[in-house]
Amino acid sequence: MPELKSDFLRDIVGRGFMRQCTDLEALDEEAAGGTVVAYIGYDCTAPSLHVGHMVSIMLLRRMQRAGHKPIVLMGGGTTKVGDPSGKDETRRLLPDARIAANMAGIRESFESYLAFGDDETGAVVVDNDEWLSELTYIPFLRDIGRHFTINRMLAMDSVRLRLDREQPLTFLEFNYMVLQGYDFVELFRRYGCTLQMGGSDQWGNIVNGVELGRRVAGARLFGLTTPLIATASGAKMGKTAEGAVWLDPGMCSPWDYWQFWRNTEDGDVGRFLRLFTDLPLDETARLEALEGAEVNEAKKVLANEATALLHGPEAAEAAAETARRTFEEGGAADGLPSVAVARSRLGEGLLLFEALREAGLAPSNAEARRLIRGGGARVNGVPVSDEFHKVTTADLDADGGVRLSAGKKRHVLLRAP
RNA sequence: GGAGGGAUGCCUGAGCGGUUAAAAGGGGCGGGCUGUAAACCCGUUGGCUAUGCCUACGGUGGUUCGAAUCCACCUCCCUCCA
Numbered sequence: 001m002p003e004l005k006s007d008f009l010r011d012i013v014g015r016g017f018m019r020q021c022t023d024l025e026a027l028d029e030e031a032a033g034g035t036v037v038a039y040i041g042y043d044c045t046a047p048s049l050h051v052g053h054m055v056s057i058m059l060l061r062r063m064q065r066a067g068h069k070p071i072v073l074m075g076g077g078t079t080k081v082g083d084p085s086g087k088d089e090t091r092r093l094l095p096d097a098r099i100a101a102n103m104a105g106i107r108e109s110f111e112s113y114l115a116f117g118d119d120e121t122g123a124v125v126v127d128n129d130e131w132l133s134e135l136t137y138i139p140f141l142r143d144i145g146r147h148f149t150i151n152r153m154l155a156m157d158s159v160r161l162r163l164d165r166e167q168p169l170t171f172l173e174f175n176y177m178v179l180q181g182y183d184f185v186e187l188f189r190r191y192g193c194t195l196q197m198g199g200s201d202q203w204g205n206i207v208n209g210v211e212l213g214r215r216v217a218g219a220r221l222f223g224l225t226t227p228l229i230a231t232a233s234g235a236k237m238g239k240t241a242e243g244a245v246w247l248d249p250g251m252c253s254p255w256d257y258w259q260f261w262r263n264t265e266d267g268d269v270g271r272f273l274r275l276f277t278d279l280p281l282d283e284t285a286r287l288e289a290l291e292g293a294e295v296n297e298a299k300k301v302l303a304n305e306a307t308a309l310l311h312g313p314e315a316a317e318a319a320a321e322t323a324r325r326t327f328e329e330g331g332a333a334d335g336l337p338s339v340a341v342a343r344s345r346l347g348e349g350l351l352l353f354e355a356l357r358e359a360g361l362a363p364s365n366a367e368a369r370r371l372i373r374g375g376g377a378r379v380n381g382v383p384v385s386d387e388f389h390k391v392t393t394a395d396l397d398a399d400g401g402v403r404l405s406a407g408k409k410r411h412v413l414l415r416a417p
Numbered sequence: 418g419g420a421g422g423g424a425u426g427c428c429u430g431a432g433c434g435g436u437u438a439a440a441a442g443g444g445g446c447g448g449g450c451u452g453u454a455a456a457c458c459c460g461u462u463g464g465c466u467a468u469g470c471c472u473a474c475g476g477u478g479g480u481u482c483g484a485a486u487c488c489a490c491c492u493c494c495c496u497c498c499a
Contacts, residue, residue: 233455259453266454293452327453351466366464367446374461376447388466407446409453 006031008066014281015274017059019200019227022210027195027222031068035120038063038195039071039187041128041180041202044079047105048248051260052237054276055226059197061113064121071193072110072125073183074103077132081176103127109247112310124191131186132179144182147215148208153177156204177205184209188219200225229275232267247310254311255335258319259409261303269298277305326411338401338413346416349390352377352404359414361406371406378405 004010004024008031012018021027030036040056042049049057060070079099107125110116114123153159156177159169184206187193196206206223213221229237245260246252252260264272270288273279279287279301287298300320307316322335339359341350353368356377362368371377372387379395380403391414395402402414 231455263453266452269454293454295454296452299452299454323453353466362446364464365466367462369466370461371447374447407448 004028006066008036008063008068011066012059012062015062016271017055017062017226017275019225020203020223021225022207022221022223026220027224030194030222031066035068036063036195037069037071037187037191037193038197039073039126039184039193040197041073041075041078041183042106043075044099044102044106047102048246048251049106049109050244050246050252052229052244053247055229056197056199057110057113058276059226060123064114064123067121069121069191070114070123071187071191072107072114072123073187074106074125074127074129076100076103076127076129078128078176078179078183080129081172081179105248109310112312126187126190128179128183128186132182140182143216144178144185144212147212148178148181158204177208180205181208181212184221185213185217185219188213188217188221194219195222195224197224197226200228229271232265249311253337254307254315255319255322255337257310258303258307258316258323261306262299262323263409264299264302266295269295269302273298273302273305276309277302278309279305334413336403336411336413338415340415340417343393343400343416346391346393346396349392352379352384352389352391353387355391355414356404356406359404359412361404361410361412376407379403381405 004013006028009018009024009028027036038060040060042053060072064070076099079102080096110123110125115121116123116125118124153174158177159174184193184196196209198206203223203225206225210221210223213219231237245257247257249257261272261276270284273284273287274281277284287301290298304316304320307319318335326336337360341355341358353362353365353372356362356368356371357365362371368377369387372384372389375383375385377384379389379391380397391402391404393416396416400415400417402416403411404414405411
């Protein structure tokens, strides 16, 4: 790879953010010479973003810190259509109110990563519904539609996959790529945006936008994609027992978020430090070089840094401290998720399986009982295998709490004040 | 509009009158080994304080001592023809 001139590209290439770029040298030239305006689009299908979106969020962050202007494009309009990429089934359509609510939740998360404002490098949020819902059919077909050939559209991966598998692809979805391409043109016109970034599965859509911009606006646009992040053992990143690791603290507590990063596989630590923290590269290299059990130190740094970015340094510190007390000392720490229960119920002796269920450690009594039978249940760190064991006031510590555990990692503090 | 095919547990997918809470795999959860890692091995995987009861094979009725399995209608999906 030739020597890069711009801080922005040197930084993100060095940290592993880039998979493909439509014209790296020319983009480097632009970025070295002035402020680049770039965007990434986000679907509004869920009420929050999750860890799977972190690469692109961090990319926008690094870009802004390198002196450029990020645009967060909310797909309020395109979500009404549905992206066929990577899906072999038609996506169900969401009601408009849900889309709007989702958008609000997503926006929230960005506050932690980007500095919003109208100045030269201030981040902005735009909703493509603004222009997409204004479109009128015939003029749109004449101005934009004529630049797309069915031949090329049929060759797109997202389309071919469906057709090859003989799955239906509706005309509505078929239009997604046209609309996404149009977004780029619109952002170029409104904000002088010349770069679209996204996951590598968006490459086709991004290239369409670049091409369209050249044809209808004579613009020189760029596209850049990030690699798909899988874990070292090949699993898709960002899923845990409870499902996706959400960014919204209401959907995934700072404690769980910290734990997610703490549980990173050894082989991923270096890469994740580079992608998901702001630590300088010499520091990440030092941490990555740690061997054996020492990598745990690197994982803690990763968890601290990643959590601090999203939830703030205090939340990260609290999670780290709770983890230290819970795992390294085996005690009941304050920061654990806690559930309150009436003290009188402990007086009579509360069945452990019911307590586990109420604490959210098991979805049903039957599951809780299986957990106990399997030897995975603990009260204050002591394994209990009696299915009908009762938790009593004698189990309470001085503050009126009992620590219930399901397995080695999931702990809840049951409080009976 | 016509002809055929399909809908099974978290997912894929077998079963095609009783021995089926439903094969197999995946995933999940737990245990062991470890370092709150990976890999591997083992157990478990509808609900209910349970030698039992309830709910379950798209929906509603029916045939039968007995249905996920047979019949009718309905809903949704797919393929082909017009």
